[in-house]
Amino acid sequence: MVEEGLRNELSRQNIFLTSIQELYNWGRRNSLWPLNFGLACCAIEMIAASMARFDIARFGAEVFRPSPRQADLMIVAGTVTKKMAPMVVRLYNQMPEPKYVIAMGACAISGGPFKRGYNVLKGIDRYIPVDVYIPGCPPRPEALLHGLITLQRKIAGERLTGPERPRHLRELEPSEYPIPAYGPYDLDPPKNTELWHPKPFVRDA
Amino acid sequence: MRDPEKSSELEETAPPGLPSFQEIRRILEERVEGLRLEFIPNPAAPDQSSFCVPTEFALETARILRDDPRFALDFCSNVTGVDWLDQTVEETILHRETTDEGERTIKEIVRRRRPGFLEAVYHLYSMRARRGPLVIRQRTANRIDRVRVASLTPIWRSAEFQEREVYDLFGVRFEGHPDLRRILMWDEFKDYPMRKDYVEPDDYEYEPTPQGEAAAKARRHYPYGGAR
Numbered sequence: 001m002v003e004e005g006l007r008n009e010l011s012r013q014n015i016f017l018t019s020i021q022e023l024y025n026w027g028r029r030n031s032l033w034p035l036n037f038g039l040a041c042c043a044i045e046m047i048a049a050s051m052a053r054f055d056i057a058r059f060g061a062e063v064f065r066p067s068p069r070q071a072d073l074m075i076v077a078g079t080v081t082k083k084m085a086p087m088v089v090r091l092y093n094q095m096p097e098p099k100y101v102i103a104m105g106a107c108a109i110s111g112g113p114f115k116r117g118y119n120v121l122k123g124i125d126r127y128i129p130v131d132v133y134i135p136g137c138p139p140r141p142e143a144l145l146h147g148l149i150t151l152q153r154k155i156a157g158e159r160l161t162g163p164e165r166p167r168h169l170r171e172l173e174p175s176e177y178p179i180p181a182y183g184p185y186d187l188d189p190p191k192n193t194e195l196w197h198p199k200p201f202v203r204d205a
Numbered sequence: 206m207r208d209p210e211k212s213s214e215l216e217e218t219a220p221p222g223l224p225s226f227q228e229i230r231r232i233l234e235e236r237v238e239g240l241r242l243e244f245i246p247n248p249a250a251p252d253q254s255s256f257c258v259p260t261e262f263a264l265e266t267a268r269i270l271r272d273d274p275r276f277a278l279d280f281c282s283n284v285t286g287v288d289w290l291d292q293t294v295e296e297t298i299l300h301r302e303t304t305d306e307g308e309r310t311i312k313e314i315v316r317r318r319r320p321g322f323l324e325a326v327y328h329l330y331s332m333r334a335r336r337g338p339l340v341i342r343q344r345t346a347n348r349i350d351r352v353r354v355a356s357l358t359p360i361w362r363s364a365e366f367q368e369r370e371v372y373d374l375f376g377v378r379f380e381g382h383p384d385l386r387r388i389l390m391w392d393e394f395k396d397y398p399m400r401k402d403y404v405e406p407d408d409y410e411y412e413p414t415p416q417g418e419a420a421a422k423a424r425r426h427y428p429y430g431g432a433r
Contacts, residue, residue: 083391115412116419118398119390122409184395186406198410 021160029155035071036064040078042105042138049141059148068094079107079114080121082187086179092128093176098168102147103130106137126191128177215246215254222336226254232275237265255340263343263355270329271360278329278339281361284368286375287324288400294319321348323377327357345377356382374399
């Protein structure tokens, strides 16, 4: 590996050095193609982020794809109802690897204001792995852009080999997750216990 | 609590642009043979008293409300449900008594147990004559197995999806509905979530600032319950 300082010095002399890993991550992080779907009001902010004023194209993520086969970023924008949850998981399963998920807004993170509702999923991370959470109700377009940049930083830091390599490069990690079935009272199962491990919640006295 | 004096007073009032409730009752009971409308006063702020229409006459009554030019209620803006649990109601009954000293009125308060039922409420407007709403209700016999009322979708097409919603969330069966399926919950769902005795699934562990029931639920999942 070339040192950061030496590489900067060389680039000033018009000599560009890189590694496969950096080039690979650089290419991927600057052309994230989001899946074109929205669930609730957060989707309106997502649409606003893609328009001229906020212009998500500045970060290379303007190519909203209408098919999961062509997308590598899922922005879960809005309330996931239990009726909709199996479809969201199925769309995730149909995306090719490497794929990333942004949970946008309070509802996609935890159910948000509908947390005590009977037909709202209490966070999409119960069924699919989430890379970046964007709080807000709804988050402003700037927040979505910040979330996108955060995801780009995360991708830039991914290592192609070694034990710290990301999920899609581990053979044993699943690429698809079980789609919940409609049960008589709740989704079946209500959460993917292999995937979802909430941190113990202890508040100081 | 229903005050009989107040009730008859309210029956003299009229929904916006329409004849008084007394007049509406007279017209409808004259045209539909055997119909007995129950007047349900609403002395509260919304001031929307209504009629409870017996299920077997509902379709015919609705057709008159739509087609008779005195009403011309061509638009059903809202259909919703109400779940009434078993409850004890107090009724004031007035007795006139003639004694030696003259006539006097005795008020008697009667408590009786009213078995629960489900209700479908319709808000009717006239787009043509720009008036309304007139509120009509249908009641089921009970909350368990006799939960049928007449569908008014044949009269007002706009009631179709809303009656499906009432069926989905309250479990009211609409007789004569063209396509009575669940609309918000999935087809395999068994319960009726808007009923007052509905028990929601235990599907979350804590919320940031739990209170009351949510705090009790959080304590079942976590030693400190998130409330300490």
